[in-house]
Amino acid sequence: xxxxxxxxSKGRDPGLLEPDLLAETLSMAMTTGGEFAEVFVEDRRxxxxxxxxxxxxxxxxxxxxxxxxxVILGETTGFAHTADLSPAGLRAAAEAASAAARSGDGxxxxxxxxxxxxxxxxxVSVLPADVPKARKVELLQRADAAARSTDGAISQVSARYGDxxxxxxxxxxxxxxxxxxQIRTLFSVSCVASGDTGLQTGRESVGHTVGFELFxxxxxxxxxxxxxxxxxxxxxxxxxxSGEMPxxxxxxxxxxxxxxxxxxxxEADLVAKSASVFAGRRGEVVAAPTVSLIDDGTMVGExxxxxxxxxxxxxxxxxxxxxGVLTDYMxxxxxxxxxxxxxxxxxxxxxxxxxxxxxxxNTYLEGGIDEPDAIVAGTDHxxxxxxxxxxxxxxxxxxxxxxxxxxxxxxxxxxxxxxREGNLIGNGPEALLAIDAIAGDFAMGSPGTCGxxxxxxxxxxxxxxxxxxxxxxxxxxx
Amino acid sequence: MAGSRDDEAGLLAIAESVVAxxxxxxxxxxxxxxxxxxxVRAYGGEVETLTSAESRGxxxxxxxxxxxxxxxxxxLDADALxxxxxxxxxxxxxATPDEHCAVAEPDxxxxxxxxxxxxxxxxxxxxxxxxxxxxxxxxxxxxxxxISGVETAEYGDSVSASAxxxxxxxxxTSRETGCFLSAYALAExxxxxxxxxxxxxxxxxxxxxxxxxxxxxxxxxxxxxGAVKPASGRIAVVLDPWVSAQFLGIVAGTLNGESVQKGRxxxxxxxxxxxxxxxLTLVDDPTDPAATSATATDxxxxxxxxxxxxxxGRLERxxxxxxxxxxxxxxxxxxxxxxxxxxxxxxxxxxSVLGGDRTPAQLxxxxxxxxxxxxxxxxxxxxNPVSGDFSTGAEGLRIRGxxxxxxxxxxxxxxxxxxxxxxxxxxxxxxxxLPMRAAGVxxxxxxxxxxGV
Numbered sequence: 001x002x003x004x005x006x007x008x009s010k011g012r013d014p015g016l017l018e019p020d021l022l023a024e025t026l027s028m029a030m031t032t033g034g035e036f037a038e039v040f041v042e043d044r045r046x047x048x049x050x051x052x053x054x055x056x057x058x059x060x061x062x063x064x065x066x067x068x069x070x071v072i073l074g075e076t077t078g079f080a081h082t083a084d085l086s087p088a089g090l091r092a093a094a095e096a097a098s099a100a101a102r103s104g105d106g107x108x109x110x111x112x113x114x115x116x117x118x119x120x121x122x123x124v125s126v127l128p129a130d131v132p133k134a135r136k137v138e139l140l141q142r143a144d145a146a147a148r149s150t151d152g153a154i155s156q157v158s159a160r161y162g163d164x165x166x167x168x169x170x171x172x173x174x175x176x177x178x179x180x181x182q183i184r185t186l187f188s189v190s191c192v193a194s195g196d197t198g199l200q201t202g203r204e205s206v207g208h209t210v211g212f213e214l215f216x217x218x219x220x221x222x223x224x225x226x227x228x229x230x231x232x233x234x235x236x237x238x239x240x241x242s243g244e245m246p247x248x249x250x251x252x253x254x255x256x257x258x259x260x261x262x263x264x265x266x267e268a269d270l271v272a273k274s275a276s277v278f279a280g281r282r283g284e285v286v287a288a289p290t291v292s293l294i295d296d297g298t299m300v301g302e303x304x305x306x307x308x309x310x311x312x313x314x315x316x317x318x319x320x321x322x323x324g325v326l327t328d329y330m331x332x333x334x335x336x337x338x339x340x341x342x343x344x345x346x347x348x349x350x351x352x353x354x355x356x357x358x359x360x361x362n363t364y365l366e367g368g369i370d371e372p373d374a375i376v377a378g379t380d381h382x383x384x385x386x387x388x389x390x391x392x393x394x395x396x397x398x399x400x401x402x403x404x405x406x407x408x409x410x411x412x413x414x415x416x417x418x419x420r421e422g423n424l425i426g427n428g429p430e431a432l433l434a435i436d437a438i439a440g441d442f443a444m445g446s447p448g449t450c451g452x453x454x455x456x457x458x459x460x461x462x463x464x465x466x467x468x469x470x471x472x473x474x475x476x477x478x
Numbered sequence: 479m480a481g482s483r484d485d486e487a488g489l490l491a492i493a494e495s496v497v498a499x500x501x502x503x504x505x506x507x508x509x510x511x512x513x514x515x516x517x518v519r520a521y522g523g524e525v526e527t528l529t530s531a532e533s534r535g536x537x538x539x540x541x542x543x544x545x546x547x548x549x550x551x552x553x554l555d556a557d558a559l560x561x562x563x564x565x566x567x568x569x570x571x572x573a574t575p576d577e578h579c580a581v582a583e584p585d586x587x588x589x590x591x592x593x594x595x596x597x598x599x600x601x602x603x604x605x606x607x608x609x610x611x612x613x614x615x616x617x618x619x620x621x622x623x624x625i626s627g628v629e630t631a632e633y634g635d636s637v638s639a640s641a642x643x644x645x646x647x648x649x650x651t652s653r654e655t656g657c658f659l660s661a662y663a664l665a666e667x668x669x670x671x672x673x674x675x676x677x678x679x680x681x682x683x684x685x686x687x688x689x690x691x692x693x694x695x696x697x698x699x700x701x702x703x704g705a706v707k708p709a710s711g712r713i714a715v716v717l718d719p720w721v722s723a724q725f726l727g728i729v730a731g732t733l734n735g736e737s738v739q740k741g742r743x744x745x746x747x748x749x750x751x752x753x754x755x756x757x758l759t760l761v762d763d764p765t766d767p768a769a770t771s772a773t774a775t776d777x778x779x780x781x782x783x784x785x786x787x788x789x790x791g792r793l794e795r796x797x798x799x800x801x802x803x804x805x806x807x808x809x810x811x812x813x814x815x816x817x818x819x820x821x822x823x824x825x826x827x828x829x830s831v832l833g834g835d836r837t838p839a840q841l842x843x844x845x846x847x848x849x850x851x852x853x854x855x856x857x858x859x860x861x862n863p864v865s866g867d868f869s870t871g872a873e874g875l876r877i878r879g880x881x882x883x884x885x886x887x888x889x890x891x892x893x894x895x896x897x898x899x900x901x902x903x904x905x906x907x908x909x910x911x912l913p914m915r916a917a918g919v920x921x922x923x924x925x926x927x928x929x930g931v
Contacts, residue, residue: 053740055574057546058821061565064552075522079529083553099604100528137572156741192742192864199744201864240869242892242929243710273521275629275664277671353531389859392871396629396664396673399888401871403859422869423860425890425929472707474860474869474890476927 015116015169015179016041017067021087022171023111025069029094030109030173032102034071034078037094037111038172040310041067041085042352046164047128051140053156059133068352069093072334073101081353111173118178119307119314122300124211128163128185131212136161139220143189146221150228153235155199156192159224163212170312178312184303184458185214186447189224193231200237202230203405207447207458208301230387230406233418240407240419240475246382247424247471248375248410252443253388255461257468258293259363259450260391260400261428262286266320266328267346267358268335270395277398277429278326286326287432290368293321295330297345297361303447303460304361311347311356318344320363321432332358350455360450362460368438372465375437377413383473384408384415385424390448398428401474419475426471439465483554484512484534486639486651492554493643496538499563504542504570505581505645506563509777510554511535511818513638518607520615520631525608537818538566541581545573550819582778582800583646585809589774589781590765594654596682600637606683607633610659614688618661618676621696624703626666628695629673634658635683640818642779650779655681656770658913659691665699672705672885674698679770679913698852702873705885708930714848715891715926716841716877719908719918721851727916729895730762730829732863733787733795734813735802744866744896745793753793754899759832760788762797762813769828770913777816782827785811799824830917834905838920841904848877849928851891866895872928889930898923 022039029037043065050057066083067090078100082093128136143159163186169179188205204227206218249257265276278286287293297315299305308314311333319327331339332347335358348359376384389403401423408415444462483492493508500506517529536559537550547569551558573579615631635657642650658679665672676694678686717725737743745753754760764773764782776782778800786794798806799814799822814822842850855871862868869892876883893901906920 049572055576056572057574057576058548059569059572060547060821061549061569062551062819063549063558063561066552075524075526077527079527081531083532083534084555096530100525100530133569133572158740194741198866199742199864201862234865240892242890242927244931270629273629273664274627274671275673353533355527355529390856391859392855394673394855396671397887399855399871399873401856401859401890403856421860421862421865421867422892423856423871423890425856425871425888427888472888472890472929472931474871474892474929476869476892476894 016043016167017085017169019113019177021090022177023113025090025094026111026171026173027109028091029069029071029098030111032098034073034098034101036072036173038070038170039067040352041169042166044164044166046162048160048162049136049140050160051144052158054144056137056140059137064351066352067093069097070355071098071101076101077355079355112175113171113177114175116177118312121181121307122209124183126212128183128212129165139187139215143220143224147189147191147224147228150225151232153193153195153232154191154228155194157189159189162186168310172312176312178308180307182209182306183211184209185211187218187220187223189227191228191231193235195235197235200231200234202227202234205446207303209303209305210301237418237420239477240422241383241473241477242475244470244472246379246467246469247473248379248382248384248465248467249463250384250386251441251465252445252462253385254365254463254466255363255445256388256391256402258365258463259360259461260393260402261426261431263360263363264393265395265398265428266330268329268331269358271329272335276395281326282328284326285324286429287321287324288435289324290438291321291324291432291435292366293363294319294366295360295363299362299460302362302444303458309345309347310349311343313343313345313347315361316345330358330360332356348457350457354455357453359452359457360459364462365438365464365466367440367442367464370437370439372439372441375439375465375467376410376415379410379413379467382410383419384410393428399425400428401425423474424471425474431468431471434469435466436469437467441465484639486641486653489639489641490643490649490651493641496559496563497643497645500645504540507539507581507642507644509537509640509642509816509818511638511640513636515634515636516604516607517632517634518611520611523616528608535818536562537820538563539581539821540566540570541579542570544575544577544579545570546579546821547573548821578801578804581644581646582648582780582810584648585780587781587783589650592765592767592772592774594681594767594772596655599635599655599657599682602683610683610688614659614661614691617688617692618663618695621692622700624665624667624700625663625696626671627664629662629664631661632659644779648779650775652773652775657683657686659686659688661691661695663695663699665703667703670703672699672702674702677913701875702885702887705873705887707888708876708886708928710929710931712925712927714845715923716845716848716850717921717923718850718852719910719920720912721854722921723912723914723916723918724854724857726760726829726831727914728861728863729899730760730787730826730916733797734824735796735798735806736824738796739802739805742864744864748793751793752791754788754791755902756791757905758788758791758899758902760829761786762826762829764827766828769911771827771915773827776812777814777822780810780812780814782812797824797826827915829915830909831905831919833907833909833919835907836904838906838908841906841920841922842877842882843880845877846879849886850875850877850882868893868895868898889928892927892929901925
């Protein structure tokens with residue numbers, strides 16, 4: 001029943017389950033009177049290799065395969081998942097999902113699936129599965145050597161290689177049958193530096209929705225040296241300032257800021273529950289007039305890209321904010337259907353064990369006209385953040401934080417001392433209006449995992465250099 | 479469920495069948511797990527989602543000549559079992575030999591007999607679970623006229639079992655049930671929205687307190703209405719149990735053998751030294767059945783035990799799994815942590831402090847000028863457990879003249895982990911378990927930097 005074995009992809013992916021079995025499962029799921037049913041099938045293989053303390057500690061291989069079935073009736077969604085893809089396993093899951101969405105009448109509902117549709121999966125030139133494991137391990141050893149040779153103060157290095165192949169198939173009671181194959185490759189290096197001031201850390205990572213060809217253009221030695229340099233720099237760090245001040249964010253670094261300041265608040269599921277400060281504000285000015293924010297699942301090779309989302313809708317480029325005006329939210333199928341509109345290709349889930357919900361893909365701020373150097377020179381006293389850590393937001397209040405893992409003081413228009421790690425805090429709607437400079441040096445940031453409601457999905461982000469006139473820096477210096 | 483492959487005996491039989499596939503010269507460790515979960519979310523007086531989930535998985539570690547290889551699969555189908563051990567074996571040759579790398583050996587310590595499994599939850603009808611979730615949503619919505627919505631009101635439960643078997647003779651099994659309620663309320667007044675949550679957990683539905691969850695969510699959200707941004711400065715800070723549990727979890731997370739041996743613990747050279755206020759005694763005890771994360775056996779199948787980490791401010795112990803123990807020339811503290819999809823790490827599971835003798839209200843009444851923090855954000859981005867830098871977003875209430883005063887938000891609290899431990903000036907009498915690896919308790923820190931306006 002499971003169509004397995006994959007080899008180099010020539011045209012359309014053969015899919016995971018036979019269309020007849022999918023149609024039969026959907027018919028079963030609709031027998032209690034559901035208005036909509038969907039089967040999501042996933043087969044994920046992953047490899048990871050870890051170097052730590054100078055040793056290749058382990059190589060790990062993983063396999064996850066199963067199906068999630070949902071049935072919608074009115075306001076209620078029933079969901080069940082199973083790792084058993086036999087007809088009996090699928091039938092049991094369909095029954096469990098439909099039990100929650102029961103209208104009483106039910107009856108026979110024959111589902112017929114259309115021929116496979118949707119865009120083709122991205123082309124990958126080197127399947128990670130075809131690369132000898134020894135080559136993956138060798139990358140780690142190179143990174144370790146490069147990091148350690150950067151400076152004698154580097155006291156520890158760890159590096160991780162990871163690749164995954166995620167094949168998905170989506171069929172629903174409206175006749176949709178589609179799928180995708182997503183291949184991602186990731187490499188990261190973390191260093192510890194020891195000095196008189198204690199221990200400091202530096203990290204760099206690179207990840208793309210591509211195969212092993214990633215290493216044709218990513219030099220792991222260079223990545224390792226940058227991670228080491230970051231830890232070394234921070235040995236000299238002074239305590240971060242405390243209080244409100246201008247904050248300049250370097251190219252590629254600011255994506256997390258937008259992800260938290262407004263990205264989550266523009267997700268239609270939160271908007272529908274009035275759990276977002278941006279609810280009811282479409283068409284209004286929500287940001288400085290220079291701000292145009294895009295979420296784009298079609299950016300080839302970027303960490304958050306795909307051919308179809310986890311509800312089978314093709315990825316799209318969606319303009320969220322245009323010249324400071326809120327143009328649209330992001331949508332999944334459920335929320336779009338309630339509004340009688342099309343989805344936006346933002347219905348995503350961590351795995352077949354999870355229900356889809358509205359998620360970002362690659363979120364970025366379009367470039368502006370200011371000069372990066374002039375932005376810093378025009379800042380009397382503030383903070384320059386070269387690398388951001390993660391962030392978090394309360395969408396209902398708009399209050400958000402993000403971490404700074406490499407940052408400097410700006411004094412009299414010049415970058416001076418590096419500062420210790422900490423969070424910055426602001427309020428989304430206020431911060432968007434306080435953006436007073438955007439440069440033209442656009443860059444994508446590091447690969448991220450966005451967490452929402454317990455589910456993590458890969459996301460990308462990018463920004464040029466920009467300045468927020470006022471954010472609160474959460475340091476300890478007076 | 480007798481005779482099922484999903485009960486402990488069935489899982490152990492599967493693990494043993496894979497151990498039996500070991501070939502000469504290699505050691506094999508197999509962990510097998512099964513979990514059944516239900517989750518009901520209510521919204522607007524109706525069931526929003528009802529999820530029934532069942533997961534199985536296996537992880538296999540093969541060790542030969544000090545090298546390990548690992549593989550896992552999210553299924554227990556017979557073909558997968560063979561594939562997983564073959565894949566793990568294939569991964570062995572790429573690892574660097576390490577004389578301390580080995581599968582754990584039985585150490586003779588008996589596993590505690592913990593009452594973590596309640597049949598009543600296993601047979602609890604789905605309709606009852608739905609009814610609880612609907613009641614929670616209704617009670618939260620109607621708890622206060624300023625509650626404008628309930629973002630989530632949820633009932634969740636799980637029934638899980640696992641087994642570990644090795645070629646070195648380890649055979650361990652465990653099973654447990656758990657359930658929880660959570661509500662996330664939205665309060666609105668004069669166009670301003672604030673949020674607050676409530677939580678209740680137990681081993682069976684009878685342990686859950688619906689009214690308390692609704693009342694807590696309503697109180698925590700409504701008391702934030704009208705919150706302002708505070709002025710920056712150094713000030714006494716009271717951490718409420720939800721916040722202190724997160725902080726203590728981070729502190730205890732640095733006290734493990736692996737971080738110490740790899741030069742990633744800020745406490746590496748400080749065993750036997752005073753690292754905290756003499757008020758602080760910190761214990762990791764997974765054999766305490768009241769702990770959410772209680773378990774009688776660890777990720778390598780060894781018995782868990784009570785480990786005193788800090789006593790009267792003095793650093794007493796780092797926790798170990800069998801590998802870090804061998805490297806340190808000591809024995810495992812039963813602290814291997816893992817799921818079936820990873821090799822055993824090392825860490826604490828159930829950390830709590832020795833409580834003080836004053837109530838939270840008495841602690842607040844002793845503070846003339848301070849801040850009560852009821853929520854923090856950005857712990858993952860602003861706290862560095864290697865350097866000790868600590869900075870998080872926060873919300874809470876001002877304390878003036880020993881009384882709780884106006885609500886405050888959009889500020890940060892910052893210090894270092896090292897300094898916060900020595901600046902600890904009081905511990906409340908309200909130690910209780912929360913759904914984390916640490917128990918919560920009211921803590922008073924003499925001075926933290928508040929960054930606001």
